[in-house]
Amino acid sequence: MKRPTLEAVAARAGVSKSSVSRVVNGETTVTPEIRDLVIQAVRELGYVPNGAARSLATQRTSAVAVIVSDPPKGLVSDDPMFSAVVRTVSRELEAAGKQVTLMLAGSPESQLRVEQFVAAGHVAGVMLVSMHGADPLPASLARMGVPMVSLGRVAAGVPYVDNDNVGGARVAVRHLLARGRRRIATITGPLDMVASQDRLAGYRETLRDTGRRSIVAIGDFTRISGAECMRQLLDDDPALDAVFAANDLMAVGALRALREAGRRVPEDVAVVGFDDIEAALYTAPPLTTVHSPMEDQAAATARLLLGLFEGEPGHPVIMPHRLVIRESA
Amino acid sequence: MKRPTLEAVAARAGVSKSSVSRVVNGETTVTPEIRDLVIQAVRELGYVPNGAARSLATQRTSAVAVIVSDPPKGLVSDDPMFSAVVRTVSRELEAAGKQVTLMLAGSPESQLRVEQFVAAGHVAGVMLVSMHGADPLPASLARMGVPMVSLGRVAAGVPYVDNDNVGGARVAVRHLLARGRRRIATITGPLDMVASQDRLAGYRETLRDTGRRSIVAIGDFTRISGAECMRQLLDDDPALDAVFAANDLMAVGALRALREAGRRVPEDVAVVGFDDIEAALYTAPPLTTVHSPMEDQAAATARLLLGLFEGEPGHPVIMPHRLVIRESA
């Protein structure tokens, strides 16, 4: 019933624990004969090293924490980014022999849990995903000196991967201007997130540069908020002829609200989203959007962390964006 | 730089390691005075117990593996289920003091990784998510005697939570029949998944019972496959007047293919999906679908596992379904 230990293997092979340990850990300073003996015994006994004991002895661990800010229930409940990010990151980290410990960090209690967990030395590194700007977690983790990276820019000092949010927003708005749109509104993400702030800034700057005024509704990256904001914008400024949604999910909501309000897209109102999620291809009409490769970003973030383990410096990485023009604008 | 140990706390408080251990582990058999002394020292030193040492000594662990079959890249890439499931399960498990180790099990190598990991005794239990029917993993894990549950029915013997896939499909098809539809096609999920098989069975039975023939296209639960299957079905049987897609993502793809083929929904072709993901509300027209509460299922699965830890039997749980009628049928 109990699993075999190093000692059992040693006994079986008729060698010392040290030799077994060496073989198991792939050290080269072992006579082939002993090596074979050990390998044989390992196989016969089905030996698998005990990680707890190993961590204790080495003071190291191969676990990595992936920390995701967990929004209140319902919000971003089926965020397509979440799935892409978690999958990609897991794949990348697992390929490097790391175990992924997923932790949600929404409530203050869960933040504490995360801090304790990291403080306990359970993980070799931390990867932050889409933290909110005001979040105190990055700072307190940084203080503990654990290697850390972030997907999405956060407080200074933490190496990150991000896309060019300002530039992407600019390109979106310029496109609308180029198509002759005059009254261009925007639906923002939650303003405590850096990505939201940057996309809003890109929108604002571009309009300011051409002497136009901003028309802003504040959403939270969900479809429902996109629909609500769109309705509100239509109320406030019935003459608007374009809207830039800070993500595709909200653009989807906006499309629905426009449809319900009897506006044609893009004839009456042009819509541009951000992210280029797969769903953007299936809206009616298909969504014009700013493509920023989330999978690539996630993979790059994972590799940034792995690089940190190797002693690399960890310079921020900014991924390029690209406007994908489809029928909605 | 090093983190304080139990011993350091004991020294600081002027008591024995045992007493500190007792206090830290919340045993009640400790004099209040000593308790306070220890708590004080813990606070001053910022002591956090070392989990590796604890696991080693107790032969227990608070980690739980959540194993997700990882489809080839691109497939189900932004599956809304994934996000809902992982979030809900994490929340539930974390609330119970468990750490969630996420593992992808797609390739044979990753399967091996998972087996080794579980064999190494790293986890107290395992939760399977949407495994494919032919998957050998459940059986080999079961053999190791680790507590295990599954979200979605798998090989016999593993306690599971699932929805009534057969019943849900029946209700969908009956609804189409009741609306006078005559030629009802279906787009299935990948047939190596039990859920796909069951939904197909429900469709088939219902049609058979009314003397109609089945029209089947085999998809893989992705939007793109939904679109492709729809095109194919239209080719094969241009006179079809309804389609039951085995999930909403494929229904979304089907809607698009129908639109492109110039068919009106629901006038020419009625569409019913399955799952009731949030996106079903935002299609044009909004999707009629079989609601099965994924969040509830995920939570129930997590609790099933927690129950196993408490020695509860672990009876299968079947969640009810409910047809949500919207404009597409």
Place this chain on the structure above:
DNA sequence: CTGAAAGCGCTAACAG
């Protein structure tokens, strides 16, 4: 190159 021995930090009998 191999083996013996000393821990890693914590828990769990067992005395006191």
Place this chain on the structure above:
DNA sequence: CTGTTAGCGCTTTCAG
């Protein structure tokens, strides 16, 4: 109720 004493399974000097 508290302290002492063995380990948990593995790595890692350090001799041999």
